[in-house]
Amino acid sequence: MSATQSLQRTEIRGRGLGVNAGELLGRSSVFLPFVFVVVFFFIPMGWLVATSLSTHEIGSPPEFTGTLEHYARFWTDPFYLETALWTTIKLSVLSTVFALLIGYVLAYYIAELPPQRRGLITSMVVVSLAVNIVIRIFGLNVLLMNGGLVHSVFGLIGMPRIRIMYTELGVLIGLIQIAVPYVVLPLIGVIAAIDPALKEAAASVGANRYRTFWAVTFPLSLPGVVAGTLIAFTLNAAAFAIPALMGGGRVRMMGMMAYEQAAIQGNFPFAAAIGISLTILSLLITAIYLFVVSRTFRTLR
Amino acid sequence: MSDSIDIELSHCGKRYRNVDVLNDVSLQIKRGEFVTVLGPSGCGKTTTLRIIGGFIIPDEGQVTIRGRNVTHLPPYRRNIGVVFQNYALWPHMTVFEILAFGLRIRKLAREEIARRVDRALEMVRLTGLKDRYPRELSGGQQQRVAMARALAIDPEVIILDEPLSNLDRRLREDMRIELKRLQRSLGVTMLFVTHDQEEALSMSDRVVVMQSGRIQQVADPRTVYERPANSFVAGFLGSANFIDGDVLAIEGNERGRVRLAGGSVVDAYAPSGVRSGDKVRVIVRPEWMLLRREPSPVAANEFSGVVREVIYEGAAVRYGLSPDDGSDTLLFLQERSNADVLEPGDKVRINVSNAVIAED
Ligand SMILES: Nc1ncnc2c1ncn2[C@@H]1O[C@H](COP(=O)(O)OP(=O)(O)OP(=O)(O)O)[C@@H](O)[C@H]1O
Numbered sequence: 230m231s232a233t234q235s236l237q238r239t240e241i242r243g244r245g246l247g248v249n250a251g252e253l254l255g256r257s258s259v260f261l262p263f264v265f266v267v268v269f270f271f272i273p274m275g276w277l278v279a280t281s282l283s284t285h286e287i288g289s290p291p292e293f294t295g296t297l298e299h300y301a302r303f304w305t306d307p308f309y310l311e312t313a314l315w316t317t318i319k320l321s322v323l324s325t326v327f328a329l330l331i332g333y334v335l336a337y338y339i340a341e342l343p344p345q346r347r348g349l350i351t352s353m354v355v356v357s358l359a360v361n362i363v364i365r366i367f368g369l370n371v372l373l374m375n376g377g378l379v380h381s382v383f384g385l386i387g388m389p390r391i392r393i394m395y396t397e398l399g400v401l402i403g404l405i406q407i408a409v410p411y412v413v414l415p416l417i418g419v420i421a422a423i424d425p426a427l428k429e430a431a432a433s434v435g436a437n438r439y440r441t442f443w444a445v446t447f448p449l450s451l452p453g454v455v456a457g458t459l460i461a462f463t464l465n466a467a468a469f470a471i472p473a474l475m476g477g478g479r480v481r482m483m484g485m486m487a488y489e490q491a492a493i494q495g496n497f498p499f500a501a502a503i504g505i506s507l508t509i510l511s512l513l514i515t516a517i518y519l520f521v522v523s524r525t526f527r528t529l530r
Numbered sequence: 531m532s533d534s535i536d537i538e539l540s541h542c543g544k545r546y547r548n549v550d551v552l553n554d555v556s557l558q559i560k561r562g563e564f565v566t567v568l569g570p571s572g573c574g575k576t577t578t579l580r581i582i583g584g585f586i587i588p589d590e591g592q593v594t595i596r597g598r599n600v601t602h603l604p605p606y607r608r609n610i611g612v613v614f615q616n617y618a619l620w621p622h623m624t625v626f627e628i629l630a631f632g633l634r635i636r637k638l639a640r641e642e643i644a645r646r647v648d649r650a651l652e653m654v655r656l657t658g659l660k661d662r663y664p665r666e667l668s669g670g671q672q673q674r675v676a677m678a679r680a681l682a683i684d685p686e687v688i689i690l691d692e693p694l695s696n697l698d699r700r701l702r703e704d705m706r707i708e709l710k711r712l713q714r715s716l717g718v719t720m721l722f723v724t725h726d727q728e729e730a731l732s733m734s735d736r737v738v739v740m741q742s743g744r745i746q747q748v749a750d751p752r753t754v755y756e757r758p759a760n761s762f763v764a765g766f767l768g769s770a771n772f773i774d775g776d777v778l779a780i781e782g783n784e785r786g787r788v789r790l791a792g793g794s795v796v797d798a799y800a801p802s803g804v805r806s807g808d809k810v811r812v813i814v815r816p817e818w819m820l821l822r823r824e825p826s827p828v829a830a831n832e833f834s835g836v837v838r839e840v841i842y843e844g845a846a847v848r849y850g851l852s853p854d855d856g857s858d859t860l861l862f863l864q865e866r867s868n869a870d871v872l873e874p875g876d877k878v879r880i881n882v883s884n885a886v887i888a889e890d
């Protein structure tokens with residue numbers, strides 16, 4: 230009975246408006262995000278691709294000619310390949326791996342806390358994300374600079390006072406520091422949501438804590454691992470502020486290089502080509518990563 | 531051999547923030563016994579089971595499994611099969627992997643593992659589903675896998691926490707029979723937690739009735755039902771009328787005569803310890819009475835009353851009776867045989883055929 234009623238109602242509405250109102254609403258709920266994505270993502274992206282395929286003439290705006298010269302320049306010049314490309318891959322992958330190691334231990338510890346304290350510490354992680362990246366980098370500077378805390382402690386305990394700031398190591402530490410909260414946050418949720426009975430069941434058939442972790446907890450936390458590492462990796466591959474502020478001009482990553490080309494050299498097409506190359510590179514590494522993970526573990530399928 | 535004790539709890543206690551959750555719990559379970567722990571929600575059933583499983587360390591007392599003191603041993607060194615209420619099947623493993631996991635830890639050969647997995651699956655009548663994931667199984671099948679996982683490791687005892695409570699009624703009744711069959715044929719010792727009294731009575735060799743962290747009675751199903759130790763046990767298992775009275779006399783063989791509050795005198799089972807002159811409560815279950823229509827001569831163990839309420843239930847009829855002596859309304863249950871269904875207002879004689887003096 231209620232089915233016929235609602236049928237009648239739709240009919241009336243349909244006649245009144247010429248279109249079924251529900252259908253319109255349904256369409257617009259897909260339509261609006263679609264417009265948003267087109268306006269704010271595809272159009273700028275398309276513009277960037279077009280720019281990267283334009284010729285560069287000092288003093289005049291880029292002119293679209295479909296040229297591949299900027300890509301050719303980037304992908305053939307050993308200078309760009311060795312400094313920018315390799316540094317970017319190395320630092321973003323390494324920082325993601327370390328952020329995962331540190332972040333997993335942290336998240337595991339936090340997830341095992343009683344709920345109220347877990348909430349408190351989780352919100353501390355969120356707050357650390359809210360602090361502006363430049364401020365966080367200055368904090369790190371104070372710790373890592375020559376004569377800073379780490380330097381002094383190293384000196385006190387008789388270790389060589391290695392230089393950290395303005396080296397690759399410094400940039401790596403900066404990237405890890407920025408990435409850790411992004412790894413921790415999704416992981417806390419995923420690890421805390423694992424039914425404790427699943428671990429107890431493993432113990433009941435004879436698995437000690439170590440065995441239980443690798444057989445149950447870790448595989449079930451993989452969605453969090455993947456989410457966290459993907460965020461960390463894409464952020465760090467495109468890192469700009471950290472290599473700029475902590476690399477002292479010596480550590481060259483692609484994001485920074487694109488900025489230099491655009492803002493200092495005024496070579497927008499080449500900057501765009503570096504940007505697009507970086508995007509494709511990230512997508513490629515992400516795809517390989519996801520493929521390997523899903524081949525190795527079934528949890529994600 | 532068959533008299534050896536598999537599980538022994540002695541004087542176990544557990545507190546959470548100074549609240550006693552378990553209080554002086556002592557229990558012995560013999561090899562091959564099927565024992566259920568029965569009690570209302572929050573009475574400490576799961577806590578008791580988890581202490582045996584090693585997931586909780588008792589604040590005091592000792593846990594012994596086959597003569598070995600395991601009180602402080604972690605679960606993974608106890609060799610106890612556990613069936614969890616929500617089954618706790620690892621969602622990322624196939625049925626085969628789930629059953630093989632414990633065997634791999636025991637470093638058995640590949641063929642031996644395959645053989646034992648097959649055997650465990652046969653025991654629970656679940657063959658041919660080895661490559662399925664838990665989410666691809668029905669509730670009943672998941673239950674069987676959980677059971678098979680506990681069996682596969684060849685445990686010394688199996689503990690089960692409300693393993694049937696997530697199944698629908700029909701399946702639950704089938705699984706009861708099957709679980710009991712399995713337990714009997716394997717001769718494995720099982721400790722089973724439930725809050726379903728029917729489950730406890732129909733499956734167990736012995737029932738442990740608990741209330742607020744204490745054991746109230748441990749006995750075979752007939753004894754806990756027909757000779758409940760106290761009014762809690764009587765009221766928790768089935769329904770019961772409680773009538774205050776004075777013990778007039780104790781006659782040998784645990785029989786006593788009690789004058790009920792309204793003045794009528796009935797015979798009742800008197801546990802040792804009840805003395806003549808004690809003020810007691812008498813337990814009379816609704817089906818422990820007979821009704822006869824008035825007028826008829828007053829016999830022993832009889833008093834008169836009026837039918838107040840009639841609830842027809844098909845297989846039985848439930849009555850509310852008001853004794854003429856002014857005492858509280860009694861519940862009465864009549865199996866539907868050939869007897870008439872009485873009407874409200876009918877005058878009847880209430881014959882108490884069985885009564886038990888409560889020990890509290
Ligand atoms: N970790 C804990 N902290 C504090 N109190 C607890 C904890 N675990 C259990 N309790 C309390 O202990 C009491 C007994 O709990 P238990 O789980 O043993 O009850 P149960 O008999 O299994 O009940 P149910 O039938 O509802 O499963 C409850 O009152 C419960 O609130």
Ligand SMILES: [Mg+2]
Pocket residue numbers: 575576577691
């Ligand atoms: Mg429980």
